[in-house]
Amino acid sequence: MDDGLRVTDRWVVPAGELRERFSRSSGPGGQGVNTADSRVELSYDLANSPSVPDWIRSRALARLANRLVDGVLTIAASEHRAQLANREAARARMVALLREAAAPPPPPRRATRPSRGAKERRLAEKKRQSQRKRDRRVDGE
Template sequence: MDGDVRVTDRWTVPAAELRERFSRSSGPGGQGVNTADTRVELSFDLAGSASLPESLRTRALERLAGRLVDGVLTITASEHRAQLANREAARERLAGLLREAIAPPPPPRRPTRPSRGAKERRLAEKKRQSQRKRDRRVDGE
């Protein structure tokens, strides 16, 4: 691991554009939890990134708008006891988020109508259901 984060085959975030902060983590670790800075905060300046093409940056900024603070995306990882494992987890999570954010939008939905067979099946099922409920009645209506 050289520090770069591979997002797609064509785009890798250089390590120079990432900022890591370490702090004390809650959770497992026994007595060592009070001394080891295992929690990792990985920050990536999405708005100011030079490695991301402009069209993809616009799409990512739009989709991640709720997670960004001044154009910076921050990922926190503290699920592992080892700092190295948390660093790796944070990088994987960052890559996954960015991969999702720059993915092309799905093709627009083409509206379709139900077929005649589908309509007939639906109506037949409605008749069966109403007959079933009519048969359950006590008053014989």
């Protein structure tokens, strides 16, 4: 299981570059709520990681700028009662975030103009609408 995170086909984050911290989670847990460290904080140093290709690093750092603290991305998971489930949830969220940050930008929009027929239909509809409203008027108002 600890072979790292597969973000894309060419980018795998080695398990050694991930840091996990465990702490007590709030929420349900019964008698074990005060003893089990089920909350997981998963951290990854994106800025200094040797496993990140440079072209991905610059894009990911720019897109995740508001989530990073000194170049480190941290994900916390505490929605499950079991530590293992929280570890898997944190890893899944980390992969989703990194995959989204590494994705290429969408192609630029090509500007288009409405066709002559579309302009004529729009103007004809405006004339019909104004005539309809004119017909509803009561003289003297």
